[in-house]
Amino acid sequence: MDLGFPTADSRPARGMSVHFSSRTDEWPTPRWLFDALHREFGFTLDPCSTHANAKCPKHFTRVEDGLRQSWADETVWMNPPYGREIGDWMAKAYQAARDEQATVVCLVPARTDTKWWHDYAMKHEIRLLRGRLQFGDATASAPFPSAVVIMRPKTSRLGTMPAR
Numbered sequence: 001m002d003l004g005f006p007t008a009d010s011r012p013a014r015g016m017s018v019h020f021s022s023r024t025d026e027w028p029t030p031r032w033l034f035d036a037l038h039r040e041f042g043f044t045l046d047p048c049s050t051h052a053n054a055k056c057p058k059h060f061t062r063v064e065d066g067l068r069q070s071w072a073d074e075t076v077w078m079n080p081p082y083g084r085e086i087g088d089w090m091a092k093a094y095q096a097a098r099d100e101q102a103t104v105v106c107l108v109p110a111r112t113d114t115k116w117w118h119d120y121a122m123k124h125e126i127r128l129l130r131g132r133l134q135f136g137d138a139t140a141s142a143p144f145p146s147a148v149v150i151m152r153p154k155t156s157r158l159g160t161m162p163a164r
């Protein structure tokens with residue numbers, strides 16, 4: 001029986017009761033977690049959303065394709081689709097922080113054996129979450145652990161100051 005939630009390896013999980021429109025895409029952030037991080041960072045952009053689940057007034061949906069938009073100078077909340085494309089989102093976040101002065105806070109499954117984890121997440125601050133999150137209106141916890149990855153710009157907005 002397919003109960004709607006994907007597991008980390010995309011097999012259906014037991015004991016889950018929520019159905020999202022696209023199984024691996026729609027994992028709305030728990031409100032308490034977003035609120036806590038929003039207090040800390042003050043997000044200005046949610047680049048992966050629908051109009052219904054967007055966490056910021058400025059947001060992109062599939063129609064605009066957040067991967068193809070500029071995130072320059074934004075403070076970005078990124079809870080990406082958890083399917084194969086997650087690597088593309090982490091690469092985009094990494095590049096936006098490195099080259100475009102974006103701060104990107106990512107909520108991702110803690111898949112510590114993946115290429116994207118090693119190439120992008122591990123280069124930045126990682127907060128491993130205790131326990132398992134309940135996404136959306138789920139009655140059970142997710143079948144995987146989660147992490148918050150914080151990608152900060154490499155330099156200040158003033159650039160590298162010359163030594164005196």
Ligand SMILES: C[S@@+](CC[C@H](N)C(=O)[O-])C[C@H]1O[C@@H](n2cnc3c(N)ncnc32)[C@H](O)[C@@H]1O
Nearest residue numbers: 027028029048049050060061062065066079081
């Ligand atoms: C895990 S949900 C996160 C939803 C919401 N941003 C949140 O934090 O609760 C990922 C969202 O990304 C959207 N999405 C998928 N591909 C996208 C794309 N190319 N551009 C923008 N949004 C996309 C999905 O429709 C889905 O709503």
